[in-house]
Amino acid sequence: MLDMCVLAVLNRGDSYGWQVIKDLGDVMEVSESTLYPVLRRLEAGNSVRTYEEPHNGRLRKYFHITNIGKQRLRDFQSEYGAIEKIYRFILDSIREGK
């Protein structure tokens, strides 16, 4: 799920570590130590690629979503119906339980 959230952020445009954390802040709390493994995992799986650009006398690493990453988002979208069904099942069980 976290992978999908990061991909969703990058699907809006290229971004860097701190900005991704801030953008995700609206939907979930993500720490730096949590984000790093996610970014590495996405990079290793070719879902994102990186490039560097100068910023205030230093290099900043940007993340760019690849076609594989976009395909993963589309796959998630197609699975959403099944996920929603599971959530509804659990919520119904909570509502009906004593």
Next chain:
Amino acid sequence: MTTKKEFLIRLLDETGDTHLVAYYDELISDRVEAGESESDVIKTLDIKRVVRNSEFETARIDLETETRDKRGGRGWVVLLMLFSAPVTIPLAFALLITLISLFAVAIGMVGGAAGGLVMGGLGIVEMIRISEPIGLILLSSGLYLIGLVIIAVLGVWIGRLLIRLYGWIVVNFFRIGKNRRNA
């Protein structure tokens, strides 16, 4: 109070991961740029957790890469098998036919030797007991068969010898030539 430099050095010492160090270097700088003080940022970073997460994820990525490589390897083998099928299937068929032929020759040699012995024996018995010319014909036929088997056995033996000779020539002459070129 730990400074950014001290934090990064400790991180490098504990993980050896330069990507991780670069990530935190950038992240701390970004947060300081956004208005936080360096010491406040460092205070929020739990180095033990950072190291633990990094080690876990590195191990996971290594495992995934290894699995993917293995799958990829199998894929290449399947592709190779598919593309080489027009050549390998006839070759395998030819090998099978050759093995069957060799087996047939071996059975023929054993049968020929047995037949020769039987005919020779019958020829001797025929010569002594009934008719000399028929016995001679049978004996000569038996000897002829035994002779054929001996020639076939010699042929196989000479063939093996020639193959060994060929191997010896390849090993001694071609390798020497190769070593000289390399030297």
